[in-house]
Amino acid sequence: xxxxxxxxxxxxxxxxxxxxxxxxxxxxxxxxxxxxxxxxxxxxxxxxxxxxxxxxxxxxxxxxxxxxxxxxxxxxxxxxxxxxxxxxxxxxxxxxxxxxxxxxxxxxxxxxxxxxxxxxxxxxxxxxxxxxxxxxxxxxxxxxxxxxxxxxxxxxxxxxxxxxxxxxxxxxxxxxxxxxxxxxxxxxxxxxxxxxxxxxxxxxxxxxxxxxxxxxxxxxxxxxxxxxxxxxxxxxxxxxxxxxxxxxxxxxxxxxxxx
Amino acid sequence: xxxxxxxxxxxxxxxxxxxxxxxxxxxxxxxxxxxxxxxxxxxxxxxxxxxxxxxxxxxxxxxxxxxxxxxxxxxxxxxxxxxxxxxxxxxxxxxxxxxxxxxxxxxxxxxxxxxxxxxxxxxxxxxxxxxxxxxxxxxxxxxxxxxxxxxxxxxxxxxxxxxxxxxxxxxxxxxxxxxxxxxxxxxxxxxxxxxxxxxxxxxxxxxxxxxxxxxxxxxxxxxxxxxxxxxxxxxxxxxxxxxxxxxxxxxxxxx
Numbered sequence: 001x002x003x004x005x006x007x008x009x010x011x012x013x014x015x016x017x018x019x020x021x022x023x024x025x026x027x028x029x030x031x032x033x034x035x036x037x038x039x040x041x042x043x044x045x046x047x048x049x050x051x052x053x054x055x056x057x058x059x060x061x062x063x064x065x066x067x068x069x070x071x072x073x074x075x076x077x078x079x080x081x082x083x084x085x086x087x088x089x090x091x092x093x094x095x096x097x098x099x100x101x102x103x104x105x106x107x108x109x110x111x112x113x114x115x116x117x118x119x120x121x122x123x124x125x126x127x128x129x130x131x132x133x134x135x136x137x138x139x140x141x142x143x144x145x146x147x148x149x150x151x152x153x154x155x156x157x158x159x160x161x162x163x164x165x166x167x168x169x170x171x172x173x174x175x176x177x178x179x180x181x182x183x184x185x186x187x188x189x190x191x192x193x194x195x196x197x198x199x200x201x202x203x204x205x206x207x208x209x210x211x212x213x214x215x216x217x218x219x220x221x222x223x224x225x226x227x228x229x230x231x232x233x234x235x236x237x238x239x240x241x242x243x244x245x246x247x248x249x250x251x252x253x254x255x256x257x258x259x
Numbered sequence: 260x261x262x263x264x265x266x267x268x269x270x271x272x273x274x275x276x277x278x279x280x281x282x283x284x285x286x287x288x289x290x291x292x293x294x295x296x297x298x299x300x301x302x303x304x305x306x307x308x309x310x311x312x313x314x315x316x317x318x319x320x321x322x323x324x325x326x327x328x329x330x331x332x333x334x335x336x337x338x339x340x341x342x343x344x345x346x347x348x349x350x351x352x353x354x355x356x357x358x359x360x361x362x363x364x365x366x367x368x369x370x371x372x373x374x375x376x377x378x379x380x381x382x383x384x385x386x387x388x389x390x391x392x393x394x395x396x397x398x399x400x401x402x403x404x405x406x407x408x409x410x411x412x413x414x415x416x417x418x419x420x421x422x423x424x425x426x427x428x429x430x431x432x433x434x435x436x437x438x439x440x441x442x443x444x445x446x447x448x449x450x451x452x453x454x455x456x457x458x459x460x461x462x463x464x465x466x467x468x469x470x471x472x473x474x475x476x477x478x479x480x481x482x483x484x485x486x487x488x489x490x491x492x493x494x495x496x497x498x499x500x501x502x503x504x505x506x507x508x509x510x511x512x513x514x
Contacts, residue, residue, distance in 0.1 A: 150348040159315050159341045160363040160413075161334075170362070174353050251353045253395035 039221040047222030048229070051210065061233070064206040067123065067195045068237070071130030075187055078131065079138030080180055084172060086139075087146025100139070108133035108194055112201055126198050126206075134191045138183035145179030146172060178252055181245045188241055192234050207233075262328075264417055264449050265291035265314060270323035271474070272309055282474035283309045287323070289468065289477060291417065294447045296440075300460040301470030302511060307453045310470065311421045314451060315341045338416040342423050346402040350394040350409075357381065357390040360408045380412040383442060400431035404438075411446065420452045424459070433491050436463055440489060457511070461503045462489060469510045479510050 024041050031040040039047075051057040086093045086100075112129060119125035149172065157167045199208025207230055214222040271285040284306035291297050301307050312318040313325060316335035325332040327339065340363070343349040350359050360377045368376070381387045384404040394402050403423055410418050424432040440463065443450060454460050460467045461483055469479040485499060494500055 150345075152343055152345050152348045153351070155312075155317055155341070156343065156349050158317055159335045159339075161337070162366070166366060171351070174351065177353070251393065253352060253393075 036218065036220050039224060041224075043221035044225035044228060047214070047219055048225040051222070056210065057229075060205060060207050060210050061229075063123070064195055064199065064208070065233075067126050067130055067206065068191050071127055071134060071191045071195065072184065072188060074127065074131035075135040075138055075191070076180065076184060079135040079183065079187075080142050080173075080176075082135075083139040083142025083180075084146055084168065084176065087143040087176075088168070088172065093143070103132075104136045104140075109197060109201070112198060116202065121202055121204055123204065126195065126202075126204055129198050130191050130194045133194050134187040137186035137190070138180060141179040141183035141186075142176050145176040149175050178249060181248060184241065185245065188238060189234070192237065196230065263290045263292050264328060265289070265451070266326040266329075267314075267320075268324045268326070270313065270320040270325050272306070272313055272318055273321045284313070284470075284476070285322075285474040286476050287313075289480075291449055291451060293416070294443070294449055296443055296450045296452065296463055296465045297468060298450075298452045298454060298460040298464035298466070299468045299470055300454055300457055300507065300511070301475060303455060305470045305472060306475035307455075307470055308421055310475065311341065311419050311451065311453050315339060315419050317341075338413075340410040340413050340415040340418055342403075342406050342410050342418060342420045344422040344425050346399065346406050346423075346426070347394075349406055350402060352393065352395055355391050355393060356386060356397070356405050359394060359405055360412050363409055363413045376412045376414075377408075380408040383411055383445070384408045384438065398431075400427050400435060403427065403435065407435075407439075407442075411442070411448075414446075415448060417449045417451065420450065422454055423452075425455070432459075437489075437491065439463065440487075457504055457507045458495065461485075461500060461507065462491075462494060467503070467507060469507065471511060479507075481506065481510075 027038070028041045031038065048057065051060075082096075082100075086096065108129060111132070115125045115129050119128060153171055153175065154167070157171050162170065195206065196208040196211075198204070199206035200212045203209045203212055207226060211223060211226045211230075214220075214226060267287045267289040270287045271282060273280055273282045275281075287310060289297075299307060299310065309318060313320055316332055316339070319332075327336045351362060354362065357377050360380050361373050364376055365373050377390070378387065381390055384407055386401060386404055386408065389397060389401065394405055397405065407418075407423075424435055427435070436459065439450070439452075442448065450463075452460075452463055464483050467481045467483060468477050469481075470476070471478045481503065483503060485494060485497065485503075
């Protein structure tokens with residue numbers, strides 16, 4: 001029970017939502033009629049209702065969520081693995097450094113046309129773009145954390161006769177977990193942004209596709225409704241991750257997130 | 260005395276540094292007998308840590324040879340374990356005390372056997388009740404005891420200790436010194452104990468080797484003939500203790 005309470009301390013206080021609620025109520029009360037740009041909040045829900053009834057909102061949410069979660073998982077695996085290789089072996093760093101710098105500097109939406117050319121309009125393409133772009137903060141955090149592992153820790157594991165694989169598995173990976181979590185902290189909002197962006201750009205199924213369709217049909221209430229829905233989803237995902245991060249970090253000394 | 264565990268035959272280490280090739284230690288000839296407590300004392304910059312790393316197989320000698328039980332050393336030898344001065348960085352912060360102690364043995368043993376060894380080792384250093392805490396929740400002296408327990412869990416033949424108590428306060432230090440002597444009696448482990456504290460060297464050692472100069476050489480080896488069990492108050496007041504202390508100070512050059 002205490003643990004739950006400790007974790008709750010990492011959540012933002014609910015009363016922080018008050019200004020938003022006040023603003024929405026004011027909007028509803030002060031609205032003049034049927035503005036196509038500023039539909040009153042009461043129409044937002046009405047706009048969503050048909051999507052809920054037909055089940056399209058649910059299936060689109062699942063598609064979007066799947067891309068976010070799978071994209072994040074791939075970027076953790078790829079970014080973590082590459083980051084550890086780069087941090088451990090200077091030769092890998094020299095070999096891949098310039099190429100990685102180049103790829104990192106490329107704006108993610110710019111690779112959408114190329115990815116479509118190679119992979120077509122499907123979920124694989126979505127995933128590739130999301131994972132490729134969200135990988136960088138994790139990769140960079142991991143490689144610099146590997147380089148900052150204290151040399152004594154390596155002496156200890158050599159002296160205890162650990163093999164290279166054991167050293168990576170038992171020393172390197174656990175030492176960089178705080179840094180990986182910090183990378184994910186940055187990568188998570190990025191995956192959400194990119195998933196929606198790709199969906200809006202390509203109209204492949206997902207919440208982004210629903211939004212662009214609603215906009216093209218001038219259903220402004222629905223656009224706003226979807227916007228709120230997406231905002232809530234992002235808020236929940238970020239907070240869920242904060243809880244996961246806090247519970248993992250309870251094994252480390254307080255404030256030891258070595259950046 | 261029984262047969263020798265370690266033997267250095269005019270071993271030396273030369274390192275390529277920015278300022279050119281630099282000899283760190285040279286012409287080290289030493290013998291460590293089984294169940295012996297050898298302390299090595301010397302001022303800073305004489306290669307004490309390098310000497311210990313050489314014995315631990317972390318830094319190969321560039322001249323001469325180091326033999327462990329008659330065989331030429333290649334890499335960290337089995338049954339030899341190092342206890343580092345910097346306990347905070349030598350422990351795995353994310354592992355509980357018990358899991359830290361298991362770190363050296365968990366790959367080669369069954370879970371049950373490993374747990375038993377961890378319990379024994381923690382019991383020897385008096386930390387059984389802190390097994391589930393994390394190292395960063397313990398005091399400095401306790402953390403150093405965790406490191407000693409991790410070494411003991413391996414049931415080593417030799418423990419190499421690199422100024423293990425240098426970062427601790429005087430009272431904690433005295434307690435751990437006595438604990439170490441008790442452990443030697445209980446386990447028959449041989450110790451190579453590096454320190455810059457002359458009194459500590461005399462108090463703990465069966466023999467004290469003086470490392471001095473640059474490159475560091477073993478200048479003297481003094482047999483310490485003080486009665487056991489040693490006692491923090493009475494041993495340190497013995498005229499013989501004070502005489503050793505005087506001789507060693509002189510040998511190092513603080514006359």
